[in-house]
Amino acid sequence: MPSSRVVRVRSVRDGVAAAALRDGIARIQADLEVTPDFPPEVEEAAAAAARAPRLPDLDRTDLPLLTIDPPGSMDLDQALHLERDGEGYVVHYAIADVAAFVTPGDPVDAEAHRRGETLYGADSKIPLHPPSLSEDAASLLPGQVRPALLWTIRTDAEGQRTDVHVERARVRSTAQLSYEDAQRAIDDGTAAESLLLLRELGRLRVAREAVRGGVSLPLPEQDIDVEGDQWRLEFREQLPVELWNAQISLLTGFAAASLMVYARVGLLRTLPPPDPRDVQRLHRTARALGIEWPAEQVYPDFIRSLDPALPRHAAMVNASARLLRGSGYVAFDGEMPADPQHSALASEYAHVTAPLRRLGDRYAGEVCLALCAGTDVPAWVLEALPGLPKTLQSSGGRARAYERQVVDLVEAGVLRDRVGEVFDGVVVDVDEKDPGRGVVVIQEPAVETRLVGPAPLPLGTDVRARLTTADVATRTVELTLE
Secondary structure, three states: OOOEEEEEEEEEEHHHHHHHHHHHHHHHHHHOOOOOOOHHHHHHHHHHHHHOOOOOOOEOOOEEEEEEEOOOOOOOOEEEEEEEEEEEEEEEEEOOOOOHHHOOOOOOHHHHHOEEOOOOEOOOOOOOOOOOHHHOOOOOEEEOEEEOOOOOOOOOOOEEEEEEEEEEEEEEEEEEEHHHHHHHHHOOOOOOOOHHHHHHHHHHHHHHHHHOOOOOOOOOOOEEEEEOOOOEEEEEEOHHHHHHHHHHHHHHHHHHHHHHHHHHHEEEEOOOOOOOHHHHHHHHHHHHHHOOOOOOOOOHHHHHHOOOEEEEEEHHHHHHHHOOOOEEEEEEEEEOOOOOOEOOOEEEEEOOOOOEEEEEHHHHHHHHHHHHHHHOOOOOHHHHHHHHHOOOOOOHHHHHHHHHHHHHHHHHHHHOOOOEEEEEEEEEEEEEOOOOEEEEEEEEOOOOEEEEEEOOOOOOOOOEEEEEEEEEOOEEEEEEEO
16 A cells, blocks of 8 residues: 555645545545544533633743744644754753643543544644644744743754753744745745754754664655646655754654653653564565665665655655554553664654644653652553553554545545546555555656556556546545556
8 A cells, every 4th residue: 555645735726626625535534433523512621721721930931932834734832942052052842731721531631532643634634632722722823922841952062962851831932934934044044043053953863863773764745736626736855944843853752751761651652673574575675676775784774875856766765664664652650661662763762742733742741741840740641651552553543544545535536537548657566465466656646556467566667557547436546557
């Protein structure tokens, strides 16, 4: 099946295509039994909480924080500010304080446990919390005083973390930037020092990732325009600032994990080491794609050598995603889990930077707050920890299914008027159990979808394939090898 991908709507104008997109998403939501709507009692509780947040005493509204997110985002979890600290850096990272609004066991909390995380797909969203909180009162919107978990992380000149502290504080973001805004300001020299330091520290952290043996897969994203009766889809390369911004989130997740591992209590994001058979299969895939992978070169270094702009390299990145399967969560209190590491990151790691969108982040953040303050971890956190991994694993599966079905819907919409046409593409995956079925990437339109043909399909080979099925109602696309 196609790899996990993100589809972002660039523009939607009313018409046949827009109606088909929205009807299709409504069917997906019905099939998965999810809805953006909240029960009345949850909405009422959220509105009441929004009017009376628990604001901390510490005032750090002096920090000129800013947010960097996709355009149009309203659920803003993170705001950052960087400054020099001698030869090193100090990162202030404010994270939305959901616990300032949500009381354990209240209707908002109970509904969040049922949902687990926010689901995204095209122009649809199934939020974890009611928008009165997630897109308003609790969101780090510019110009608004908000309660936050303020992380202060110091690094040396090489970007190595030297100190970490988190505390509750009132903060105020001064600007809301899109990735394009931030990249443009950095490139043209108009960026504030904090953004320029984000580039410096981001690059240092990327280098440290390489030394550590960690790896991040540059999986493709897609942008869609829906106008009249037309669907247009393009692959989008990530901007450098997105990578640097992600490194600050990773830095915070590593710091949180270190606090929890030291105290032997918390919630970690985990990934087991890859199965050696999967690594061997990837070596065979590289040979089939005509990409040199020296025997002495370890997997993370090989991935960093790839250029996703090249079709065969993009196919290799896609195939490598199988090594990231099996991620999960582990909770612990008093005894460390047997396998606490996230193998792709080559370290212990925790999710703490997106509590508006992920349930577990609220709990991990509360653990870290208590550890830094030298107080007991709240009883409501300790009581919930054992059951959280199962809840989060279930919601993660639901999120992947939602994203996958939205991708299928969009690709069917893009191709629905082109059944019978022949397209140029590259075979990027072959089903091990049925080598006559696989996945093909075609560049125009930008689609990665099912391919059938005589077994075995020619992995890594340029092919011509005829579109035989593009059904929006069933979200099915299939090409047949010519």
